[in-house]
Structures are given as C-alpha cells and as structure tokens.
Amino acid sequence: MHPHFETYLQTHTTLLPENIQRVSSMAIRHTLRRNEFILSTGEICRHKVFVISGMLRMFSTSADSSEHILQFAPENGWTLDVESYDKQIPSLVNISAIEPSVILCWTKADFTSLLSDIPQFKSFADQIVARNIYYNRQRMLTMLSATPEERYESFVREFPGYLLRLPLRMIAAYLGISIKTLTRIRHTQLLRS
Structure with missing residues (x-):
C-alpha cells in the first residue's frame, strides 16, 4: 500500500476506507532519478501519474532545442499527457523528473475501472480535470496579455x-x-x- 497517497485521498475526498485501499492497491510505485523521463515525445502515454515526492515537468522542445514547459507537478500533483492518454496516440510532450521523485502510476485500464466502479472517485477526478482546465485557461490569458x-x-x-x-x-x-x-x-x- 501507499500510506502518503492514502492520507492524501482521506484529506481530499470522502471515499470510504475500502475504496481508498482499492485505488491505492492498483497503483504501481516508481522511483525516478533526476532528469529521468517517464514519457518521451512520440511515445503513447499509458499511465495517470501521482507525485508522492519530488517534482516533474511536462515540456516540449522546439527545433532550435529550446524548452517550453507546460506544467510542473510537485508533491500531491497529478500529471499525464491528456490527449495521448485519451486517444492513445503518440505524445507531443515529454515528462521527466526535475529532482529525485517517487511516483504512483495507474494503467489506463485500471484507472478507467476505478472511475466506473467508484462514483466518488470519478467525481474527485473530474474536479481535478476541471481545476486544470480553469488554471490552463488563466495561464493562457496571462501568457497572451501580460x-x-x-x-x-x-x-x-x-x-x-x-x-x-x-x-x-x-x-x-x-x-x-x-x-x-x-x-x-x-x-x-x-x-x-
């Protein structure tokens, strides 16, 4: 099991203990070195990722080798390439560890199963998606006008x-x-x- 993640769910949701255990038990724990990639451009994003410790970044690289960072994912943050994950198409971005990190990953099949079997977990996931949409819209407006x-x-x-x-x-x-x-x-x- 993953005590840090279970505490996170207890704090941020009203999930029953058995549902928290089920969500946690389906996660696969990985330890990442600094600069280690979990997704590279051209690969298909196959996992939802929760950061237990450390920090990840999602970025693309232009032809002139300059980096464009779309998102930072610190402790208690979630990350994935949504389009690649949803459509199962090659990713246009990379995701790598900025510092040594510990993450939890769920396969698409497992996460989809959790969402359909636990309505409260689906509601929680929908809130995270909505929050990211709102934040990204505000960030885009700031980038365009500030x-x-x-x-x-x-x-x-x-x-x-x-x-x-x-x-x-x-x-x-x-x-x-x-x-x-x-x-x-x-x-x-x-x-x-």
Missing part, C-alpha cells in the same frame, strides 16, 4: 516555493521568456526592495 514582469510576478504569487527548487532556465521556459529577460526582471526587483 508583460514578462507581470508573468513573473504571477508565478511568484502562485508558486512561491518553486523559486528555491527550480533552476532559472526552467522558470524562464515556463514563463515563455529568455533567461536574460528573467535575470533582468529579478535584478530590477532586487533593486526595488
């Missing part, structure tokens, strides 16, 4: 703990700005304080 300074300030407000865990190049890749621009913004803010 200045680089406003994007950085929003990032700091939303994820204050990430600043100590992430290299600046990853923060810049998430914000869609160059490392030079990010360094300038941070320097300007330091001078103001």
Whole structure:
C-alpha cells in the first residue's frame, strides 16, 4: 500500500476506507532519478501519474532545442499527457523528473475501472480535470496579455516555493521568456526592495 497517497485521498475526498485501499492497491510505485523521463515525445502515454515526492515537468522542445514547459507537478500533483492518454496516440510532450521523485502510476485500464466502479472517485477526478482546465485557461490569458514582469510576478504569487527548487532556465521556459529577460526582471526587483 501507499500510506502518503492514502492520507492524501482521506484529506481530499470522502471515499470510504475500502475504496481508498482499492485505488491505492492498483497503483504501481516508481522511483525516478533526476532528469529521468517517464514519457518521451512520440511515445503513447499509458499511465495517470501521482507525485508522492519530488517534482516533474511536462515540456516540449522546439527545433532550435529550446524548452517550453507546460506544467510542473510537485508533491500531491497529478500529471499525464491528456490527449495521448485519451486517444492513445503518440505524445507531443515529454515528462521527466526535475529532482529525485517517487511516483504512483495507474494503467489506463485500471484507472478507467476505478472511475466506473467508484462514483466518488470519478467525481474527485473530474474536479481535478476541471481545476486544470480553469488554471490552463488563466495561464493562457496571462501568457497572451501580460508583460514578462507581470508573468513573473504571477508565478511568484502562485508558486512561491518553486523559486528555491527550480533552476532559472526552467522558470524562464515556463514563463515563455529568455533567461536574460528573467535575470533582468529579478535584478530590477532586487533593486526595488
């Protein structure tokens, strides 16, 4: 069993103990090294992933080798390439560990079975999906309309703990700005304080 995950479900859901045990028992635990991939571009995403410890990132790489980070998944976070998982088509993104991480994975068949057999778990999963849709819409609006300074300030407000865990190049890749621009913004803010 997976005590950390079971505590997470007890805290965030109203699932009965036997249902928590069932969801937990179907998970496969993996330990990842720093920079280890769990999904590479071109592969089919076959698992839903929950992060017990560490942090993952979902990203794509352009022809010029620049990285574009779509999501960070820290402890108690979920991640997958939704389109690849749902349609069982090759992924356009990578998912890898930023730091040593412990994750739980469910196969599509197992997770689908859990969703159909445990209505409360399906409701919980739907809430997570809805929350991600809302967050991604807000992030897209910010990326389209905010200045680089406003994007950085929003990032700091939303994820204050990430600043100590992430290299600046990853923060810049998430914000869609160059490392030079990010360094300038941070320097300007330091001078103001």
